[in-house]
Each structure stands twice: as structure tokens, then as C-alpha cells.
Amino acid sequence: MKIKAKWLLITLAVLFGSMAFASPATDLFHQVKIYLQINYNGFSKLDLAAHLKKYEALLEQACAAKKDTCEFEVARGIINQMIAELEDGHTYYLTPEEYEQTRQEQSGQVSSTLRIGIQYNRIAGSSDYVIEKVVSGGPAFEAGLLRGDRLTAIDKQPFPSVDEKLDPKSAEFAKQETASRAFLTGFVRSGKPFAISILRAGKPLELVMQGKNFSAGELPYWVRVPNLPTGVAVLSLPSFNTRGTAQKLHDLFAQAIAYNIQTVIVDMRDNGGGFVTETVAGVSAFMPDVTLAYNTRYDRKEFSYRAGSLFYLDSSDPESGLALKINKPVKFRGQIAVLVNHESASGAEVAADAVQYARRGVVIGEKTYGIANTGTFPSDLIDKGAIEITHIRTIHANGTPLPDFVTPNYEVKNDLEELMKSGRDPMLEKALDVFGYKAP
Numbered sequence: 001m002k003i004k005a006k007w008l009l010i011t012l013a014v015l016f017g018s019m020a021f022a023s024p025a026t027d028l029f030h031q032v033k034i035y036l037q038i039n040y041n042g043f044s045k046l047d048l049a050a051h052l053k054k055y056e057a058l059l060e061q062a063c064a065a066k067k068d069t070c071e072f073e074v075a076r077g078i079i080n081q082m083i084a085e086l087e088d089g090h091t092y093y094l095t096p097e098e099y100e101q102t103r104q105e106q107s108g109q110v111s112s113t114l115r116i117g118i119q120y121n122r123i124a125g126s127s128d129y130v131i132e133k134v135v136s137g138g139p140a141f142e143a144g145l146l147r148g149d150r151l152t153a154i155d156k157q158p159f160p161s162v163d164e165k166l167d168p169k170s171a172e173f174a175k176q177e178t179a180s181r182a183f184l185t186g187f188v189r190s191g192k193p194f195a196i197s198i199l200r201a202g203k204p205l206e207l208v209m210q211g212k213n214f215s216a217g218e219l220p221y222w223v224r225v226p227n228l229p230t231g232v233a234v235l236s237l238p239s240f241n242t243r244g245t246a247q248k249l250h251d252l253f254a255q256a257i258a259y260n261i262q263t264v265i266v267d268m269r270d271n272g273g274g275f276v277t278e279t280v281a282g283v284s285a286f287m288p289d290v291t292l293a294y295n296t297r298y299d300r301k302e303f304s305y306r307a308g309s310l311f312y313l314d315s316s317d318p319e320s321g322l323a324l325k326i327n328k329p330v331k332f333r334g335q336i337a338v339l340v341n342h343e344s345a346s347g348a349e350v351a352a353d354a355v356q357y358a359r360r361g362v363v364i365g366e367k368t369y370g371i372a373n374t375g376t377f378p379s380d381l382i383d384k385g386a387i388e389i390t391h392i393r394t395i396h397a398n399g400t401p402l403p404d405f406v407t408p409n410y411e412v413k414n415d416l417e418e419l420m421k422s423g424r425d426p427m428l429e430k431a432l433d434v435f436g437y438k439a440p
Contacts, residue, residue, distance in 0.1 A: 127160065375393075
């Protein structure tokens with residue numbers, strides 16, 4: 001797509017060259033404004049031109065006293081507010097730090113900060129936290145932390161409490177929340193071993209780990225589930241946002257075939273999506289060959305998988321052709337169940353929809369996030385951050401649009417509380433029940 005990119009860059013150079021360059025804040029805002037004017041293709045009900053004009057006026061008021069010294073931070077707050085009102089989950093601003101973290105995740109490069117590899121949230125009415133995700137290959141994964149574990153203390157010290165009587169929007173509440181989360185971060189960033197106290201299904205355990213630099217990518221992996229029925233395996237698919245995800249899926253399903261696995265339960269809870277190439281080529285390891293088309297404001301494009309090769313098809317683009325090649329592709333033909341929750345978004349929704357559309361398996365869980373019918377791409381900004389903009393509308397190969405969200409075949413609550421208390425995972429149990437297995 002270099003030809004189109006070249007003309008886009010020329011257009012932007014002319015537009016940016018005509019700016020007054022009054023301050024860092026106004027320059028940043030104008031850059032975001034131009035990208036939105038050129039590329040936005042979402043379903044927001046707002047009049048985009050009027051919306052941009054409204055916030056441009058607010059920025060002028062905010063920068064009136066500082067004039068040409070108005071900082072990036074002033075624009076960031078206004079940009080975030082402006083984008084939030086679009087109510088479009090595929091359009092958002094990334095700070096320089098968030099953008100760098102995203103690029104590390106996409107490339108799979110070693111993270112620049114010490115981590116243990118968990119996603120966790122505070123439990124309402126308590127200072128404890130619950131583990132929502134464990135990243136494969138990280139210290140937490142290696143130490144044996146599991147989704148649903150309740151974090152109660154670090155080196156015998158409880159997490160700082162948060163006064164829930166405070167207004168959640170107040171500065172004091174935010175300060176206490178930050179201090180509570182920073183408690184664990186301090187131990188991780190120290191680089192020294194520390195002990196995490198947990199409750200697993202009500203039983204106390206203590207695990208020792210140490211923060212380290214490891215791959216920021218999230219590739220799929222087999223999940224350790226005690227006492228699974230013979231012939232069943234659970235595969236965690238946390239993201240499509242790391243290069244190599246599709247290849248890893250084919251490798252894992254090759255193992256399933258070799259070990260005579262009849263049923264694979266694909267866990268896409270909290271999967272926020274990622275690259276369309278990794279999504280389409282990856283799910284083709286257990287699906288009929290997948291084709292996904294999409295419309296921009298200017299043309300139609302298509303990604304089509306055939307026998308290990310993913311093709312990018314665009315009659316107006318001389319670089320269309322082979323987009324991704326899978327080494328030793330497979331086609332798993334056993335039973336498939338896909339687990340989703342409200343945080344399953346974008347590429348995860350595309351994958352779940354493909355399973356339903358082809359009647360390849362069942363989807364179990366909660367209604368998904370609601371951005372399956374659009375796609376996004378990042379544009380670099382002068383503050384070294386980025387603006388992700390909804391620029392495509394996804395459609396099936398026959399021209400019918402994808403739904404905005406996926407409704408499961410079997411609706412089951414994503415019940416972390418039950419998992420914490422008893423160790424039972426209702427979604428997993430339902431998947432086993434659908435295929436006639438007994439829960440472990």
C-alpha cells in the first residue's frame with residue numbers, strides 16, 4: 001500500500017505545513033483533527049465536523065493564557081474527552097508510554113520494565129485483588145498463579161486499603177487506588193524475590209516469584225486444568241496482537257491432532273483483538289478456510305486464507321498478494337467451543353462470529369464488547385503517542401456486514417467470584433456439558 005501511503009503523506013505534509021504551529025498543544029490537536037477528517041469511518045452519530053470545531057474552540061480557551069507554550073498535556077485531556085463522546089471503542093488516543101508498550105506487545109520484544117505478567121483488579125469491599133489473566137512465559141505463570149486466584153498479601157503485608165465511601169471520581173479515591181496498585185508494582189520493580197499470598201478456592205497458598213524482563217507479546221498456550229476428561233484440551237488465546245499468533249495456533253493444533261484430542265475449548269475471554277492477518281490465518285487452523293472483507297471510506301479490501309497462505313486482495317493496490325505464510329499448516333476437525341466475555345473485542349469477536357457463521361462450533365459466555373463490525377489502525381503523533389481511528393467496516397465475503405457484537409449460543413456469566421470461592425469455572429463446565437463430558 002505504499003502508493004496510497006505516499007499520497008496520504010503528501011496530503012498530510014501540505015496540511016501540516018499550513019498550520020500556524022502556535023503551541024505543542026494546538027499542533028497535536030490539529031494533527032488528530034486531520035487524521036479524523038481523512039480516515040474516520042465509524043458509526044458515531046455525532047456530526048464529526050461540528051464536533052471537531054467544538055473541541056477546537058475549547059482548546060483555544062484552555063491555551064489562551066499560555067499561547068505558544070501550551071503543553072501537549074492540555075491537548076491530551078481535550079482529545080480524550082472529544083474521542084470519548086464519539087462512543088466508538090475502536091477510536092482512542094495512546095500516550096507515548098502506551099504506544100511503546102503496544103509496539104512491544106505486537107513485536108513480542110522483551111519488555112523494557114520488570115514484570116510478572118498478570119492482569120488483576122481489586123475486589124469490591126476488600127483490599128484484596130483477583131487475577132483475571134496470567135501471561136504465558138512470565139514469572140507469575142511459571143510460579144503457578146492461575147486465573148481466579150485471590151491476592152491477599154505481598155511478603156506477608158496486606159494491600160493498602162481503599163475507602164469505598166469516597167466518591168470514585170474524587171482525587172483522594174484515585175490517589176488511594178493508585179497507592180494500592182503501586183504496592184505490588186514496587187516489589188516487582190525491585191528485581192528481588194518476593195512471596196505472594198493467595199487464596200485458591202478458599203485454600204491459602206504462598207508462591208515466590210521475581211520480576212523480570214520477558215516478551216511483551218501474548219501468544220496462545222495450553223491451559224493447565226486438573227482432571228480434564230480424556231480427549232479434551234483447553235487453549236488460551238489471549239490476543240491476536242502479537243506477530244506469530246497464527247503460526248503458534250497451527251503449531252498447537254498440530255499437537256492436538258498428534259495427541260488425538262477430540263475437543264478443544266478455546267478461551268478468548270478478555271481477548272481484545274489485534275492484527276487481522278493473525279486473526280484470519282490463526283482461526284483457519286480449526287475452521288474452514290476463512291475470508292474477511294472490509295470497506296474503508298474509499299475502497300474494499302479482502303483477506304483470504306487458502307492452504308497455509310493468507311492473501312491480501314485489493315485490485316487498486318499493486319502490493320496486494322501474499323500477506324502471511326504458515327509453516328506446516330493444519331486443519332483440526334474435532335469439536336470446538338469458544339469462551340467469550342464482555343471484554344472479548346475486535347478480532348476476538350471476528351473469530352467468534354466466524355465459528356458461528358460457519359457453524360463450526362459453539363460460542364459460550366457473555367455478549368461480547370461490540371466492535372466486531374469495525375477495525376482500526378494507529379497514526380503516529382508529534383508527541384510520540386498515537387491515535388487509533390476506526391477506518392474499516394468489516395463484512396463477510398458475501399457482502400453481509402458482521403454484527404457489532406456476538407451473542408453466545410449458550411449464555412453463561414463470567415463468574416470470577418465463583419472461581420475464587422470454589423475453583424469452579426461455569427463457562428468451562430458448560431462447554432464440557434455441551435459435548436457430553438463431566439466437569440472435573
